[in-house]
Amino acid sequence: MVRDQYAATNERDFKRVMSHYAEDVELVVHGQGIRAGTFKGRDAVGRWFGDWFSSFDHDARFEVKELAELEEESVLVVADHHARGRASGVEVHGVFVWLYRLRQAKIIRVDGYASRDEALAAVGLSE
16 A cells, blocks of 8 residues: 555556545654644645645656565655756755554554654664
8 A cells, every 4th residue: 555655656646645545644744844743634634745746846756765564554664755846946855754554454644754763763663
């Protein structure tokens, strides 16, 4: 399901992307960034991703570097993001770390972290 969500994102099939999220999904973006905060419900989460994605050109892509099943119904994803700024045309590259929590084949919570270590520490795991 999480892999398909990324495939659908790269294909710009946002209806399919959002079909993987529960109605009561919660997105928590940790840190001090401009888009940090807590967003509750499928509509709010969809708007957050839509606003974020609108900053980039149509060639923006994610490449999943790591997808690991952790404790019960949790999945860690480390993904590279490649894009160009929509207005500036400047090439950007970033690494995103997301911790997905699942229930009954739906995403119920997504936490965004600055690093893989921070995400693992949040679930009581460390290397």
